[in-house]
Amino acid sequence: MRSLKIKIALLLIIFAFFFAAGCNDEISSSKPEEFLENNMIFVDSNPQGAHIFLDGRNTAFVTPDTLKWLDVKSYDATLKMEYFRDTSFQITVASSNVNNIFIDYTMNLKMYGAVKFISTPSGADIYFDGIFTGKTTPDALLHVFPGEHVVIFELENYIPDTFMVYVYSSITTDAVSQLEQDSLKILN
């Protein structure tokens, strides 16, 4: 009788163990959801409108803008803008504060280009973006800010020629024109 009681007690203990284990349904096959931290950095440039790349990837953001959802780490950043050399730098994203990055293209001499002015015949006055340069063809302007510029050549008895030049960083652009004689002035 006593051994029977022991057997019953033993069975109850075993049963209780399996019961406790069997009812534990905290088993999940799905991965816990991951959420990004909203670490930010504000990037601006002069001039504005540069495309922001991080670790070689186009972010789709253009200066000035705030890049969000970044990892806390250092990134290789590049600003790309038409006519300008790429500007590369490193940014370190911190979790606690919004970093500000400002790139001033005008402060970097390598960003500038040059324009060589050539006309036929030579001796034409050179106007650059509407301002007389004090120079006559053939001549050149150094340290020209990249972008689209308007050139005018003026020479007596010739029709003034106005045209666009596209200046790129570290490149000398030729502004060339074949001036046409002004027949009305010659007749007069």
Add this chain to the structure above:
Amino acid sequence: MKILKLIIIVAGLFALIACEDTVNPNDEFKEEIALNCVIHGDSSYQIATVLRSFPFGDETSAAESFVDDVQLRLWYDVDEQDDAFLFRDSVITVQDENGNDMKAKFYYINGVNIEPEKAMEIEAILPNGKRLFSSTKTPEKLTLSHDYFIPPEEFGRDYFHLEWYFPEGERVVQPRMKIKYTYNNHGTKEYREIFVPVKLDENNGSAPPVYPSPVLDKEIDFYMNAIDWTMEKISEGDSVKENYSIIGAEVTLLVYDKNLTGYYTSTNTILDDYSIRIDEIDFSNIEGGLGLFGSFIQQKIDVSISSNYIIRYGYLIGK
């Protein structure tokens, strides 16, 4: 021994009852997020939606299920150009199934003109930091073989035949044919187009037109009686046939990419930017959520319509 058996039986029953799980469909509702974006090869304007699911029986409207303030970006030609686009949000009024006006919010980008075989990626980051991601590749161009004239040059054949070949795997293709013509409206030339059915349903008494739908097949025939019907339809009710000048026909083929083909074959649903539903979970290619990211390209074929055929209807030959 009987006591022992009794204890085991009672304990077993107790265990069964105690371990029973109560099933409640509304309990512990898990929100799912669906990102849907189909890049259209016939447009530079692209649309995407980010929607959240809602509990069964909830009367949440489509506009309310829209997730605002998502940072949504598309990368095009990832391997070479790596152009990136940031979606903006907008809202339009559309009509629901009952004809009632409803707001439909969406994200959009402009200036994305896709070409064949370009890798694309899309990423959505929700205001809570949840990230959804997907990638696709625009399909290769189809190699085409088709008739060049309507009616076909082969004597006695009563259908315009078009077949295509895709180098790898299966692709859904959506063919369409339209006739281009001008209408002389009191001296002003108006350009018009009319879509051509593939056939007329002869089994039905009124023989209604049957328009082409997306197919996994590799060929399609536009029957001449359907083309005849379309030619008549151009000037239906107008006795002055000389006001109509037929320019020609154009066949367009929308070629679905692998993802879009998978979505179409699993749901059999025709493309509609606003009708991709969050509960269509048969197909999803979005990491971190549900939905569809796919693309299709468009191929066009110009088809000449013979002068004799045009004149038969009293129309002029247009340019």
